Amino acid sequence: MGTTIRKVSVLGTGVLGAQIAYQVAYSGFEVVAYDIDQQALSTARERFERLSHTYQAEVPGADDVRTSAASRWLRLTDDLADAAKDADLIIEAIPERLDLKRETFAKLNELAPASTIFATNSSTLLPSAMADSTGRPDKFLALHFANRVWQFNTAEVMGTERTDPAVTEELTAFAGAIGMIPIVVHKEKAGYVLNSLLVPLLNSALTLAAGGYAGVEDIDRTWRIATGAPLGPLQIYDVIGLMTPYNILAYGSDGDRELAAWLKTNYIDQNKLGVSSGEGFYKYA
Numbered sequence: 001m002g003t004t005i006r007k008v009s010v011l012g013t014g015v016l017g018a019q020i021a022y023q024v025a026y027s028g029f030e031v032v033a034y035d036i037d038q039q040a041l042s043t044a045r046e047r048f049e050r051l052s053h054t055y056q057a058e059v060p061g062a063d064d065v066r067t068s069a070a071s072r073w074l075r076l077t078d079d080l081a082d083a084a085k086d087a088d089l090i091i092e093a094i095p096e097r098l099d100l101k102r103e104t105f106a107k108l109n110e111l112a113p114a115s116t117i118f119a120t121n122s123s124t125l126l127p128s129a130m131a132d133s134t135g136r137p138d139k140f141l142a143l144h145f146a147n148r149v150w151q152f153n154t155a156e157v158m159g160t161e162r163t164d165p166a167v168t169e170e171l172t173a174f175a176g177a178i179g180m181i182p183i184v185v186h187k188e189k190a191g192y193v194l195n196s197l198l199v200p201l202l203n204s205a206l207t208l209a210a211g212g213y214a215g216v217e218d219i220d221r222t223w224r225i226a227t228g229a230p231l232g233p234l235q236i237y238d239v240i241g242l243m244t245p246y247n248i249l250a251y252g253s254d255g256d257r258e259l260a261a262w263l264k265t266n267y268i269d270q271n272k273l274g275v276s277s278g279e280g281f282y283k284y285a
């Protein structure tokens with residue numbers, strides 16, 4: 001399937017925004033990466049430099065020639081008007097705050113051509129909560145990537161009731177053109193497909209461990225042996241980092257708050273935050 005999209009702007013050059021911008025540039029599209037100031041852009045440059053090494057080490061066929069080409073396709077700016085002015089597609093990967101996203105889309109609507117498609121990479125906010133702020137709800141949808149886009153290459157494509165089906169089709173084709181496996185979500189669903197499957201599994205594993213029903217290693221072993229999965233749920237939590245479930249559970253139901261308290265006492269207060277801190281449910285070299 002071909003895509004008519006040529007010029008892409010990515011807003012936010014943090015963990016996910018930098019990966020999305022790099023992957024799109026690596027796939028041969030012209031990319032403008034926008035962040036709020038020069039300080040953020042200098043961090044972005046470092047992220048892109050690290051990504052070029054990661055791609056060379058981990059992506060089959062990614063040699064110096066291809067990563068240098070990706071860098072040439074990538075331009076950085078801290079001027080939103082510059083990022084918006086002739087983009088065919090703008091992908092938003094700014095912090096997970098509804099007010100900030102709505103405000104940003106409202107500004108973009110003034111700055112971008114009427115034909116530009118807007119997409120959000122939000123993990124937890126529904127696109128319908130932002131659709132009116134875009135001023136073009138028919139050309140707005142969620143395009144949701146997973147962390148480590150070059151390796152975990154799903155792109156969930158999820159419109160609202162107001163998204164033009166032709167726009168969903170266009171972004172499905174675009175996702176394929178940038179090396180992603182497009183997963184079309186036919187109706188709005190918090191958590192898309194991936195997190196609708198993953199979050200209940202991860203939280204059930206926490207409930208088993210916190211309740212003392214089984215040991216950490218046995219919980220993971222059971223899942224790996226019985227399903228053939230490469231990682232158990234608590235190993236996955238170590239990769240995600242334990243602050244993420246803690247921050248979510250701490251504001252949930254009574255049961256969620258008990259799980260959060262257990263995580264805090266046994267892991268977070270001891271700086272066992274997962275792979276990033278060298279220890280979580282497991283120890284890392």
Ligand code: NAD
Pocket residue numbers: 011012013014015016017034035036040092093094095096100104121122123124144145146147
């Ligand atoms: P992050 O905190 O790493 O990066 C956010 C970036 O946005 C920073 O570079 C920051 O300077 C910039 N920023 C702040 N205000 C801005 C503004 N007004 N306009 C433009 N840029 C601004 O965050 P992240 O983890 O990359 O998450 C970004 C989005 O991607 C969130 O919506 C999140 O739900 C989603 N997401 C994250 C992951 C993940 O694993 N981290 C996975 C999928 C989706």
